Amino acid sequence: GAVVSQHPSWVICKSGTSVKIECRSLDFQATTMFWYRQFPKQSLMLMATSNEGSKATYEQGVEKDKFLINHASLTLSTLTVTSAHPEDSSFYICSARVPPGVTGYYGYTFGSGTRLTVV
Amino acid sequence: DAKTTQPTSMDCAEGRAANLPCNHSTISGNEYVYWYRQIHSQGPQYIIHGLKNNETNEMASLIITEDRKSSTLILPHATLRDTAVYYCIVRVLNMLTFGGGTRLMVKP
Numbered sequence: 658g659a660v661v662s663q664h665p666s667w668v669i670c671k672s673g674t675s676v677k678i679e680c681r682s683l684d685f686q687a688t689t690m691f692w693y694r695q696f697p698k699q700s701l702m703l704m705a706t707s708n709e710g711s712k713a714t715y716e717q718g719v720e721k722d723k724f725l726i727n728h729a730s731l732t733l734s735t736l737t738v739t740s741a742h743p744e745d746s747s748f749y750i751c752s753a754r755v756p757p758g759v760t761g762y763y764g765y766t767f768g769s770g771t772r773l774t775v776v
Numbered sequence: 777d778a779k780t781t782q783p784t785s786m787d788c789a790e791g792r793a794a795n796l797p798c799n800h801s802t803i804s805g806n807e808y809v810y811w812y813r814q815i816h817s818q819g820p821q822y823i824i825h826g827l828k829n830n831e832t833n834e835m836a837s838l839i840i841t842e843d844r845k846s847s848t849l850i851l852p853h854a855t856l857r858d859t860a861v862y863y864c865i866v867r868v869l870n871m872l873t874f875g876g877g878t879r880l881m882v883k884p
Binding site: 701702 | 808810819821825873
């Protein structure tokens with residue numbers, strides 16, 4: 658089936674440092690990936706859409722210089738939280754649009770999420 | 777903005793059918809309805825999706841009204857492991873925008 662592997666599953670970092678989160682599509686090519694953020698007891702909020710080989714499109718209110726997204730290949734998208742602060746602590750989830758024809762196709766598959774804690 | 781409205785929470789007895797409603801009165805003719813669920817601290821899991829016809833798979837059934845302004849997700853025999861937040865989503869511009877979802881609690 659269409660699986661997206663997200664790493665790390667959790668990370669603790671010091672304030673002011675940067676953290677990179679990886680999202681890999683397994684057994685399919687993902688031309689479009691999405692990054693969401695989820696605060697406790699809240700729903701998922703779309704941060705940005707990344708397309709392979711081009712710049713990401715950020716949702717209103719999301720700082721593109723703080724949340725760097727790279728989608729350099731058809732199977733890998735990365736989110737780097739730069740100069741992290743405690744308010745960036747959240748659950749980050751990636752998603753990939755699955756192309757038709759892939760086994761288990763149903764449109765969109767999600768990673769398992771990364772819990773970021775900034776201390 | 778999310779285009780769906782769901783009850784905040786619901787309870788269901790184990791072994792009984794869970795019927796989760798969703799209103800999407802502003803849905804357009806070519807917009808799909810997707811259902812995902814999220815168990816605590818995990819990524820959303822796909823359940824089912826549809827356009828206008830009712831759909832059924834191994835997990836659930838999706839009933840869409842004729843005017844497409846609302847739908848119901850049916851878990852035919854709920855188990856304790858079905859306790860989760862269930863999201864009804866109308867796909868717009870090839871992306872999924874999540875609303876508040878329904879927190880389903882399956883009780884013994």
